[in-house]
Amino acid sequence: MAVAGTVARQPGAWSFVRLKLRLIGNGLRGRPLRAVLFVFGVLFGLWFGLLALIGLAATSQASSEVGFEVASLTGTALVLGYL
Numbered sequence: 001m002a003v004a005g006t007v008a009r010q011p012g013a014w015s016f017v018r019l020k021l022r023l024i025g026n027g028l029r030g031r032p033l034r035a036v037l038f039v040f041g042v043l044f045g046l047w048f049g050l051l052a053l054i055g056l057a058a059t060s061q062a063s064s065e066v067g068f069e070v071a072s073l074t075g076t077a078l079v080l081g082y083l
Helices: 013-028 032-058 064-082
Strands: none
Touching: 013 032, 032 064
């Protein structure tokens, strides 16, 4: 129920980002091993994403047959890594 004279704001993307970060922070509070493993997981994910980007970017310099093979293998590795 809105108070007279106020305008209700729609939640934006930033509201959900803040909520997600607060949930992650609360889940890691008081658990140093979980926090360390979380950081390693983030770093591993960024490394894996960088390697995938390099692999897919390299396909533009290769022949079409080799590019197709590399793109197929990189896509497969991304899907399997997600699972």
